[in-house]
Amino acid sequence: MTYEPVIGLEVHVELSTKSKMFCRCSADYFGKEPNTHTCPVCLGLPGALPYINEQAIDDCIKIGLALNCTISEKSLFERKNYFYPDLPKGYQISQYRWPLCVGGKITLDSGEIIRINRAHQEEDTGKLTHKGKDTLIDFNRSGVPLVEIVTEPDFTDVEQIRDYAKKLQQLFRYLGVSNADMERGDMRLEANVSVRPEGQKELPSYRVELKNINSFRFMVAAVEYEIKRQTEALEKGEKLSQETRGWDEDKRQTYLQRSKEEAHDYRYFPEPDLPELILDQKKIEQIKKSLPELPWDKSNRYKELNIRVEDAVRVAESIELSQFFDDALKHGKKHGVKPQDIANYIVNKKPDIEKVLPTQIIEDIKDKKVGVIDNNEQLEVLAKQAIEENKKSAEDFKAGKENAIQALIGGVMRLSSGKADAGKVKEILTKLLLEIKN
Amino acid sequence: MNITQLTLTETIEALKRKEFPEEDLNKAYLERIKDLNPKLNAYLEIVESKKGIPAAIKDVISTRGIKTTASSKILENYIPPYNGTVINKLLEQGASIIGKTNHDEFAMGSSNENSAYGVVKNPWNISKVPGGSSGGSAAAVAADLCVFALGSDTGGSIRQPASLCGVVGFKPTYGTVSRYGLIAMASSLDQIGPMTKSVEDAALVMEWISGPDGYDANMSSEKFKVKNEKLQSGIRGLKIGVPSEYFEEGLDPKVKQVIQDAIKKLEELGAEIVEVSLPHSQYAVAVYYILMSSEVSSNLARFDGIRYGKGRDQFGAEAKRRIMLGTYSLSSGYWDDYYAQAAKVRTLVKQDFEKAYQKVDVIIGPVSPTVAWDFGAKLDDPLAMYLSDIYTIPANLTGIPGISLPCGFVDDLPVGLHILGKFGDDMTVLQTAYAYEQATDWRKEKPKL
Structure with a gap:
């Protein structure tokens, strides 16, 4: 039984x-x-x-x-x-x-x-x-x-x-x-x-x-x-x-x-x-009426903006961060910046929200946007290099420590001077690591 | 002039006219205390006050820097770091604490025989009990050992000793006087009130000590105000209810006669006497002993032997008895049959009074079924002792105001007249009492000591 x-x-x-x-x-x-x-x-x-x-x-x-x-x-x-x-x-x-x-x-x-x-x-x-x-x-x-x-x-x-x-x-x-x-x-x-x-x-x-x-x-x-x-x-x-x-x-x-x-x-x-x-x-x-928008309501709202689930949860983590994100969204809309790009920026770059203004990161994203690397072949080259440079994390990931992939994503971001598309990088890294495993 | 025979109102007048300084006032009382207290044991602690109007405080009320024992061994060495609200209010009015009075341990008893520090003797006959639990305060007022006193009343503890010692004792509507600083016996029933030489004094002290303080959450938002015109307006046309249940078996025939004479007097003064019925009165004592002891078992839990220096074995027999009764009625499996059931019957008792008060303004009857009894007479029969509170308990269960004032003698011992009012209508109780007091001479009688 x-x-x-x-x-x-x-x-x-x-x-x-x-x-x-x-x-x-x-x-x-x-x-x-x-x-x-x-x-x-x-x-x-x-x-x-x-x-x-x-x-x-x-x-x-x-x-x-x-x-x-x-x-x-x-x-x-x-x-x-x-x-x-x-x-x-x-x-x-x-x-x-x-x-x-x-x-x-x-x-x-x-x-x-x-x-x-x-x-x-x-x-x-x-x-x-x-x-x-x-x-x-x-x-x-x-x-x-x-x-x-x-x-x-x-x-x-x-x-x-x-x-x-x-x-x-x-x-x-x-x-x-x-x-x-x-x-x-x-x-x-x-x-x-x-x-x-x-x-x-x-x-x-x-x-x-x-x-x-x-x-x-x-x-x-x-x-x-x-x-x-x-x-x-x-x-x-x-x-x-x-x-x-x-x-x-x-x-x-x-x-x-x-x-x-x-x-x-x-x-x-x-x-x-x-x-x-x-x-x-x-x-x-x-x-x-005095209650703030609750974290789960916030992340649901973000998901409706086509933001990936895990990112939606991350930017809603604290009321301060989500407030910052909401301000950035508002500003981003005016400048045609996609919500997912703003979420990527916040999740990857972890800006100090007490010092940086939401408008500033929108400017940042717009500037960088020109040079964003989203070409799969180019990214694969960078990803392979990152794995080569950090074999420990690659092994850890294969052994089941899912968090270890963060270090590798970081590596790709560094190699690309922050211009790689973080979402795609994760996809490619996962694919590569699992291939090697098999 | 005999300073110590003056009422509070008269004392204030005399001080205003500078007939004597406050020092002489305090000295006169202190000398009388030194002379008579060894005989009466009314005071547990005497404060050598030099200024202010000397007030006696029941030792169950917290006084900063002055030992407060609740007449219990368990608090033998307890000196509180704070004053109860009533103490601060009295001091603001120019009163001084001349001493802390004896009473039944944690205010549990009707004869003062439960004090850990010896009995108080009745000033009218020192072989008799003074009543309880505020026996020390009642004796101190009766023997002119203070200008006025404070007592506390959970089931009759102000009114019954006032009756047995021939003084005025007033239990206000629950929530009129702050309980902050009153060492709790049963929180939903406890109320502090004045014990005085006249009805006018009781009204004045009420004005001093009442009103919300931000510490007792059960207080009404209004402060009690004495309206002298109302106090002295007489009782012509007032409807006074006489409950048949208060004159049945158990009431001493001689006491009954004295009360009936008083009723006649009130009728002569223009009041209309109406018979009323309080059918659930017969359950009041039972309900009281379940609810009160339940609260007691919890309120006395803080004396756990960790602080205050004494263990729980230092509780007296009555305290232990009530802790056990209360613990039992709150225990799982018994709650529904005891506590919950008693709470329901409490509502029925309340409804009895509400119904009666649709017809009448006040209700009148005896305070105690008998006059003061001999020491030891009821000591080994707790039930007989409990039944001596049969007429006073309903006022605590319902929260209504009640007064005892002198209305005659039986076998040279004082009898008190009980006047109960509507919830929140303390003024009409005092007004009725004042009218009766002014029309009679009982207040002028003094014990020979």
């Missing part, structure tokens, strides 16, 4: 609002002296009360709208009760039964659709540092706004996870709601992994939560490991159960953190210190 993985993801993203979720402290905590961005509220001192940061709510709504969620006109904050030294109140203010954003979706590059269960608002915890026998607590991060985005169990492999995470990161930056830097912990991933016999429609009776894995690379490794471990276990006829596992990078395997019996009962109940969150359609519409 063959098995297929069933994976759901939970992404936590820290919002880059000025102040924290429920108090006036600065939310910009990274690298600051410990316990300097604190007050009675985020320290959870007796008698202190939370007060909602409206900016964070707006940002959460932006994320929800961008992920095609329905925004709840009435939602509630709830308390998630558990003890942990980094949680000063003994509960986290979160959302559970009545989240702010529900039922969205996002389309991956492969065309597959991942359904979003919810996006809700909550607060971050403090940070523990272990030093020898001591544990130190820094509450600077306590109360920083967090949005949690939960998918349905729609992932079946790690490639999809990679693409999804990349898309979310890009989205957060587009919306200007977070730096979404994974290294700094602005964006964190948790995965729920199980496997089932291929063809089975029902969800498996268990799921393994992969938690507290603070690097994206490790998370991918842990998911891959789990798929293998669970498949093997089922093949051996073992029964798997609900549990939480972590990642041991030294042994390169997952390990049990909490079994089903030890699972927390969070005893959620409506946060009595906060009023219901009531939103009117007018406000939601207002936020909708």
Whole structure:
């Protein structure tokens, strides 16, 4: 029997609002002296009360709208009760039964659709540092706004996870709601992994939560490991159960953190210190109108201009670059420069968009256009020379490292003083390398 | 003139007329505290104030630089780095903190016997409980150990001790006074309010301490304003509801008689007495103990032994009992039957009052089924203790304002009259109380100490 993985993801993203979720402290905590961005509220001192940061709510709504969620006109904050030294109140203010954003979706590059269960608002915890026998607590991060985005169990492999995470990161930056830097912990991933016999429609009776894995690379490794471990276990006829596992990078395997019996009962109940969150359609519409054109909408628009898919995605990578590209397109149209040529220029030359004006690159392209080499024979000569000069990259490419071709394209561009047609060069190089391989 | 017998309003007038300086005022109270507190144990902490109008603050309200214990061992050494909103507002008005008053641990109790620092004695008879949880504040006002006091009321904790100690105690509409700095017991029920020597004083303190502060998210946007003409306008034509459910079994017949006399008095003053029904009152105590304890179990989680220097074993028996009850009713598998069900019945209790208030302006009845009882009498029967709050709890469940003011004596112990108002209509409650107070002499009675 063959098995297929069933994976759901939970992404936590820290919002880059000025102040924290429920108090006036600065939310910009990274690298600051410990316990300097604190007050009675985020320290959870007796008698202190939370007060909602409206900016964070707006940002959460932006994320929800961008992920095609329905925004709840009435939602509630709830308390998630558990003890942990980094949680000063003994509960986290979160959302559970009545989240702010529900039922969205996002389309991956492969065309597959991942359904979003919810996006809700909550607060971050403090940070523990272990030093020898001591544990130190820094509450600077306590109360920083967090949005949690939960998918349905729609992932079946790690490639999809990679693409999804990349898309979310890009989205957060587009919306200007977070730096979404994974290294700094602005964006964190948790995965729920199980496997089932291929063809089975029902969800498996268990799921393994992969938690507290603070690097994206490790998370991918842990998911891959789990798929293998669970498949093997089922093949051996073992029964798997609900549990939480972590990642041991030294042994390169997952390990049990909490079994089903030890699972927390969070005893959620409506946060009595906060009023219901009531939103009117007018406000939601207002936020909708304020959203920028989203990355995938941009690249779709570019594709309609006959720009190659990978280039369309590249120029839409950041909101700044796409803005630059849009300006260049406008200018290029006036001068009869083709959108693909502008995309080529940006992808290959990587102009410093903070220093160069879009009009300048159009001028550049027009000047160079005269001497563009698009003659196949001429290009083949240059390509062969580039392969000769960089055998390592050629070998790498043949061994499956697709990225290695970039170096060879670079070589051709150099040999042609930048006049070669980059699109054609790639085609020719690929053809040549595969011929040699065969 | 006996300085310490003056009401807040009278004290302000006397200071204006320069009859005595603020130093003498503070000195008079401090001397009386030194003399009587060892006997009453109303204060846990005394502040040697020299200026301002001396106010007693329930020790569950955060005061910067002044130890705030919530009458619990767990906060034995806790000195807050910040003031609650009400403290800042009082200081702005020229009040000073003369001390922090004793109460049941984390404001949980009806007799003050749950304090980790010993019981407060009732100034009218020191073998009797002062009521709770704001027993220290009530005793301090009754014994003239402060000009006025602040208490907090989650299920009757201002009104019941006010009733048992013969002072005025006012629980405002939920959301009128900021809870910022009030160590939470049950956040959806807690409300800070004044405990005073007269109704006029209560109205004045309300004006001082009310209004939105940007820290308590559940506050109404309006500030409470005393309109003196309204306060003193009498109650001719006012419709007063008497709920039959508040006069049934369980109410001491002698207390019942005193309340009925008070109702007669109000009728003489021109009010129209109307019978009303609050059929879901019988569930109020049950609903309260589920919702309140659920919130308690979460609110007390922050005392986790990591900070404040004491472990959770330092909680008193009642705190532990409520943490366990609340944890149980919020647990998965029990939520629907307990918390969710109680929340629904809370709505029914609310609807009872809304219906009654379509017919009447205020509702009247007893505060406590009995007068002050002997120490230990209900200590090993928590249920009997819980039932002593049967008349006060509905106001917290519904958020409406309520007052207790002296209306007579039974066996030489004070009885309080309970006046409940519409949500947000604190003024009519005070107006009714004022009319009754001015028409009677009960406020002039003082305990012999």
